[in-house]
Amino acid sequence: MSAVSDPHLTRVRVLRAAVAVAVAILATRLWYLQVLEGGYYRQAALTNMVKLVYLPAPRGRILDRTGRPLADVRPSWVVRVSRDPLPGQEILNRLAGVLGITPEELKRRLDQASARLPGYAPAVVAQDVPEEKVFYLAEHEDEFPGVEADTVPVRTYALGSLAANVLGYVGEIGKEGLEAMRARGLDYRPGDVVGQYGLEAQYETDLHGKRGTLKLLVNAAGRVLRELGREDPVPGNDLVLTLDGRIQALAEESLDQTLEAARSVYDRDSGKRLAATGGAVVVLDPKTGGVLALASRPTFDPNEFVLGMSAERWKALTEGPERPLFDRAVAAALPPGSTFKVVTAAAALSSEVFTPSTTVKCPGFFKLGNQTFRDWLPSGHGSVSLRAALVESCDVYFYTAGSRLYELDEKRGAGPGGPEDALPAMARAFGFGRPTGIDLPEEQSGLVPDRAWLRQQWERNRARWCREYAERPSRETEERCLRGWRWYPGYSVNMAIGQGDLAVTPLQLAVAYAALANGGTIYRPHLVQKVVSPSGAVIREVTPKVGGTLPVPPSALAAIRASLAGVTRPPGTAAGAFLGFPLDRIPVAGKTGTAERQGKQPTSWFAAFAPADDPQYVVVAMVEEGGHGAETAAPLVRRVLQGIFGLEPTPVVPGARAD
Numbered sequence: 250m251s252a253v254s255d256p257h258l259t260r261v262r263v264l265r266a267a268v269a270v271a272v273a274i275l276a277t278r279l280w281y282l283q284v285l286e287g288g289y290y291r292q293a294a295l296t297n298m299v300k301l302v303y304l305p306a307p308r309g310r311i312l313d314r315t316g317r318p319l320a321d322v323r324p325s326w327v328v329r330v331s332r333d334p335l336p337g338q339e340i341l342n343r344l345a346g347v348l349g350i351t352p353e354e355l356k357r358r359l360d361q362a363s364a365r366l367p368g369y370a371p372a373v374v375a376q377d378v379p380e381e382k383v384f385y386l387a388e389h390e391d392e393f394p395g396v397e398a399d400t401v402p403v404r405t406y407a408l409g410s411l412a413a414n415v416l417g418y419v420g421e422i423g424k425e426g427l428e429a430m431r432a433r434g435l436d437y438r439p440g441d442v443v444g445q446y447g448l449e450a451q452y453e454t455d456l457h458g459k460r461g462t463l464k465l466l467v468n469a470a471g472r473v474l475r476e477l478g479r480e481d482p483v484p485g486n487d488l489v490l491t492l493d494g495r496i497q498a499l500a501e502e503s504l505d506q507t508l509e510a511a512r513s514v515y516d517r518d519s520g521k522r523l524a525a526t527g528g529a530v531v532v533l534d535p536k537t538g539g540v541l542a543l544a545s546r547p548t549f550d551p552n553e554f555v556l557g558m559s560a561e562r563w564k565a566l567t568e569g570p571e572r573p574l575f576d577r578a579v580a581a582a583l584p585p586g587s588t589f590k591v592v593t594a595a596a597a598l599s600s601e602v603f604t605p606s607t608t609v610k611c612p613g614f615f616k617l618g619n620q621t622f623r624d625w626l627p628s629g630h631g632s633v634s635l636r637a638a639l640v641e642s643c644d645v646y647f648y649t650a651g652s653r654l655y656e657l658d659e660k661r662g663a664g665p666g667g668p669e670d671a672l673p674a675m676a677r678a679f680g681f682g683r684p685t686g687i688d689l690p691e692e693q694s695g696l697v698p699d700r701a702w703l704r705q706q707w708e709r710n711r712a713r714w715c716r717e718y719a720e721r722p723s724r725e726t727e728e729r730c731l732r733g734w735r736w737y738p739g740y741s742v743n744m745a746i747g748q749g750d751l752a753v754t755p756l757q758l759a760v761a762y763a764a765l766a767n768g769g770t771i772y773r774p775h776l777v778q779k780v781v782s783p784s785g786a787v788i789r790e791v792t793p794k795v796g797g798t799l800p801v802p803p804s805a806l807a808a809i810r811a812s813l814a815g816v817t818r819p820p821g822t823a824a825g826a827f828l829g830f831p832l833d834r835i836p837v838a839g840k841t842g843t844a845e846r847q848g849k850q851p852t853s854w855f856a857a858f859a860p861a862d863d864p865q866y867v868v869v870a871m872v873e874e875g876g877h878g879a880e881t882a883a884p885l886v887r888r889v890l891q892g893i894f895g896l897e898p899t900p901v902v903p904g905a906r907a908d
Contacts, residue, residue, distance in 0.1 A: 299477060300465045303438060306458025307402035309485030311416060311448060313494040314541075314778060318407060320416050320449070320551075322484075325403035326378040328386070329371040330359060331395035344396055347382055348375050361560075362421075370439030373421070376403065376555075404442065404449075406551045412497050414545045414576040415689070415776065417447020418554035436460075445554070446574065448488065448776065451690050455780050455788075458485035484783040491539035491778045499892040500530040500544040504870070507885040507901045508546060511853075511875050514903045519850050524874035525881070527571070529578040529755040530889060533867040535763035535858060537793040538772030540687070541866070542889075543756070549573040579687060581871070582695040582752035586842030586878065587642045587908050588856045589676075589747030591765060591809055593650050594635060596675035598805035602653040605635045605808040615648035620739055622648050625843070625908055639812040640821045642841060642908040644746050651745025655738040664700035664736070672744055673699035678800050679761040679771070681753050686773040686796065695757055698750040700736040707734035748845060759869040762856045765813075766838075766864035769799040769806055813838035814861040822908045823855065826883035835894055836861035839886065841878030841908040850874035855882035859890055866893055878908050 311320035328348065330336065336344075338352075345355040355374060362372030383398045390396075404419045422430070422443045430437040435454065437443070443457065444450035461482035466474040511525035532542035549566060566574055575581070597603040613629035615622040624630070624644040630637065638646035654671045663670045669677075676682060682697030696702075707714075711733065718730035743749040753761075756774060764771045773794040780788045799806065814836055817827040822841040830837065838861035842854030853875030858864040868886045875881040880903045891898045 300467045302399075302463040302465060304461035304463055304482045305401050305442070306460050306482035307484040308404055308419070308442070308458060309456040309783075310487045311456075312487060312489050313492050313497070314490060315494065316489070317494045319412055319490070319492075319494065321405050321407060322402040323405045324400045325376050326380065326383045326398055327373050327401050328375040328378050328383075328396065328398045330374050331371050331397075332359075332363065334395070335359075336393075336395040340393060340395065344374075344393060347385060348378070350375075371397070373440065404555050406555075408494070408498075409552065410548045410550045411494070411501065412492060412543070413447075413548045413551050414574075414578070415447055415492065415497075415543050416551060417449035417451075418445055418551035419443060419449050420445045420554050446691070447576075447689060448490075451688055452488055452777065452780075455488065456485040459483040486783070486788060487781045488777050489779045489781060490776050491534070491537075491541065492543070492776060493541045496532055496889075496893060497542040497544065499898070500532060500542040500889055501546070501548075503885055503888040503892070503898070503901060504528055504530050504544050504546050506888070507870075507872060507875075507881060510901050510903055511872060511881050514876060514880070516850055516876055523876050523881070524850055526873045527577055527581075528870065528872040528875065528885075529581060530871075530885065531578055531755045531759040531867075531869045532889065532893070533759045533763050533774060535766040535772075535864050535867045538760070538763070538774045539778070539793075540774050540776050543576075543578045543776070545575075545577040547571040547573040576689070576691050577755065577871070577873070579685075579689055579692040579754055579756045581873070582693050582754050583852050583871070583873075584749070584751055584844035584846065585747040585753045585758055586844035586852065586854050587644075587747055588758060588840045588842035588854045588878070589751065589753075590639060590642065590647050590745070591813070591840060592676050592679050592681075592761070593647050593654075593672060593745045594639065594809050594812075595679070595799065595801045595805060596654055596672045597650040598635075598808070599675065599801050600654060600657055600671050602657060603635070603650055605805070608632050608634050609638070609643075609646045609649045611643050611645035613645070615645045615652075615742070617648075617652060617738060617742055622739075622742060635808060636812040636815060639809070639840065640815040642816075642822045647745040648742045651742040652738055654745070655741035658741070665704060670699045670736075670741070672741060673697045675800075676751070678797065679764065680796065681751075681757055681761065685756055685760050686794075687756060688776050692756070693754055695754055696750060696752040698740070698744070703736050703740075704734040747842060755869050755871045758854070758856055758871075759867050762858055762869065763867045764799055765806060765810060766858035766867055768803065769801060770795055771797040771799070810838060810861070813840055816840055817857075822879045823883040826855075826879060826887050829899075830887060830891070831896070835859055835890070837887075837890060838864075839883070841883055843877045843879075843908050851876055853881035854878045855886045857886050857890070859894075866890070868893075876903070 307322045310318050312318055341355055342352050345352045358374045359372050386393055386398050419442050422437055422441045427437055444453040462480045464477035466477050508525045508528060511523045514523045516523050527546050530544040533540060610632050611630040613624045613627045630641050630643040633643045633646050658670050661668045676697045681695055684692045684694050714733060715730040718726040744751050760774055773796045775791050777791055779790040782788055815821050816839050817823045817837045823839055837857055837859045839855060839857030844852040853872040855878050856869045858867045868889050870882040870885040872881045884901045888898045888901050
């Protein structure tokens with residue numbers, strides 16, 4: 250019996266040994282995992298169970314000078330879709346059905362978000378989602394893995410398009426923007442909403458706030474078990490502007506009315522109605538540089554950007570002929586026409602080529618060699634001094650001043666390596682040819698041409714111009730190729746009435762007239778008055794900053810100001826526009842301007858300050874292809890001044906042709 254059972258006993262012993270070895274191996278492995286690697290795996294288990302949710306901070310508000318919100322925040326339900334991994338097509342189809350959009354539209358939104366977001370950050374595919382849809386997704390979360398809904402603070406512009414070009418708009422940060430912010434050491438994450446334009450962009454770091462975090466305990470399926478901790482977000486700071494919402498609305502309403510009225514006016518020079526394609530109005534405080542209104546047309550509604558827009562709509566806004574995102578008040582650089590004559594007068598009086606009593610005979614034209622420069626009034630203005638020249642906008646007077654300033658420049662050896670040209674130097678002293686420094690990111694510098702600039706142009710283009718001369722020999726191509734650097738007297742004569750290559754923005758012109766009104770101080774214009782914390786504490790205030798002083802004798806400035814006060818009274822060029830205005834109580838000083846542009850109808854300008862004897866407001870209006878300054882821009886400024894001073898604004902009616 251014992252012999253038969255030996256093989257069985259051996260197998261049992263082998264099996265026992267194998268089991269013992271296996272148990273020993275498992276025990277050793279368990280000891281290794283629990284003791285030697287326990288810390289690592291405990292941390293890994295904890296990480297897998299803790300989910301961090303970032304809570305966006307409410308964006309700071311933007312308020313007008315009276316505390317009226319121009320940009321605020323409101324709560325909005327959003328739906329996000331994970332991109333790591335992306336839910337299957339069946340889930341996306343169900344989600345599209347809940348959201349009430351097509352699967353194709355959902356894919357478009359995902360693709361659009363993927364193009365903006367780095368890595369695999371969740372993509373927002375719907376905003377302002379109705380609560381019943383949010384509740385449905387929550388109740389059926391098992392059917393929508395990778396989909397989540399929560400509330401976020403969303404920027405809102407309660408007054409729609411009011412001051413849109415000033416406020417700007419917001420949007421999700423893109424890859425380049427995220428890299429730029431991180432390069433500056435700023436804590437931004439994919440999906441953050443940032444300022445993209447206007448004050449929203451200029452003051453992004455003030456408005457942005459600090460995000461919060463929420464720690465959640467979740468199981469392997471991603472279901473939330475409980476909250477582990479929370480750090481609430483800190484709202485961004487508020488901006489209090491110098492802008493007056495009432496005056497801004499008045500300026501925009503008046504500009505809209507003017508554009509509509511101008512399009513009904515027949516322009517006999519072009520043989521068709523005025524196009525009046527756009528325009529701008531600037532209202533400044535001449536004693537501080539504070540901007541009270543900054544209107545631009547065409548415009549847009551910044552709320553469109555909050556909820557996202559289609560590529561077609563974006564293309565229409567950015568590539569269409571109307572260019573609503575182009576802020577004409579600070580970026581439209583155009584010849585200023587006769588509004589520039591105050592600069593020519595200042596240069597002539599300061600250089601002593603003229604005195605206030607110097608008279609010039611105006612037969613309606615000015616001869617310069619074989620060139621004839623025409624006055625806007627063919628019959629001429631007779632014998633005029635400074636006052637009459639500005640009141641009636643006599644071109645011949647200023648042609649003469651430009652010619653004499655040119656002669657002075659020749660005697661002084663002006664140009665590269667020598668003194669500055671007198672007229673361009675005075676233009677720069679008034680603030681032209683450089684940014685004003687306003688706290689907006691889109692400002693343009695304009696152009697003040699002079700001998701140095703002309704030589705640079707010639708050196709840059711000489712090769713091309715000489716090729717044209719070789720291919721098409723003519724007096725014109727020869728002149729441009731061989732002597733294109735020469736500053737001829739005609740350039741100074743043309744600049745003297747605000748024409749030629751000279752280009753200024755409406756804001757620059759307002760800054761210049763503010764300096765004229767206040768006695769010679771160039772203030773840097775500004776929109777933000779102070780930055781305030783969420784608790785109401787003032788973080789910083791913006792004090793008026795002086796950018797320079799006009800190099801003009803006080804007596805000369807006084808003579809120019811006194812002359813401008815006559816422009817709104819007979820026989821002034823703006824007398825028709827101000828007929829019936831209470832000039833005895835509120836005297837208005839101003840200057841009309843009509844700027845010629847090749848291939849387009851004239852640009853209409855009017856610059857004014859009031860009351861003329863104690864200026865409180867500077868108002869500048871520009872209407873592209875709006876005809877003469879007296880017929881379009883002057884009535885526009887009149888209406889703005891009526892509203893500012895508490896008078897009943899009258900309808901804008903294009904007036905008489907002048908200037």
